[in-house]
Amino acid sequence: MKKISRKAARFVLACLGLFVILICIACATQNAMFFAAGMVIAIVGLLVRSRKIRCPYCGELKLIKMMDLLKWSAPIQVECPTCGKIIEYDE
Numbered sequence: 874m875k876k877i878s879r880k881a882a883r884f885v886l887a888c889l890g891l892f893v894i895l896i897c898i899a900c901a902t903q904n905a906m907f908f909a910a911g912m913v914i915a916i917v918g919l920l921v922r923s924r925k926i927r928c929p930y931c932g933e934l935k936l937i938k939m940m941d942l943l944k945w946s947a948p949i950q951v952e953c954p955t956c957g958k959i960i961e962y963d964e
Contacts, residue, residue: 930960
């Protein structure tokens with residue numbers, strides 16, 4: 874059975890959290906550098922998600938829903954909406 878990288882999913886989750894923190898700081902301090910850094914982090918997270926977290930069978934990007942991604946270490950199985958095969962995380 875092919876599996877998805879848990880490390881990549883955790884990296885995307887960390888990027889999402891850091892993005893939210895940096896945008897909140899940017900709004901509070903009116904500093905454009907925090908906003909720019911938050912946007913860069915968000916873009917990096919989206920690129921990693923689009924390249925690493927996809928169905929290994931058909932390549933579908935809609936594989937992981939946001940609520941499934943927010944589970945840091947729970948062993949979950951994900952079913953691909955396109956091909957219907959069950960895919961697990963590697964850890």
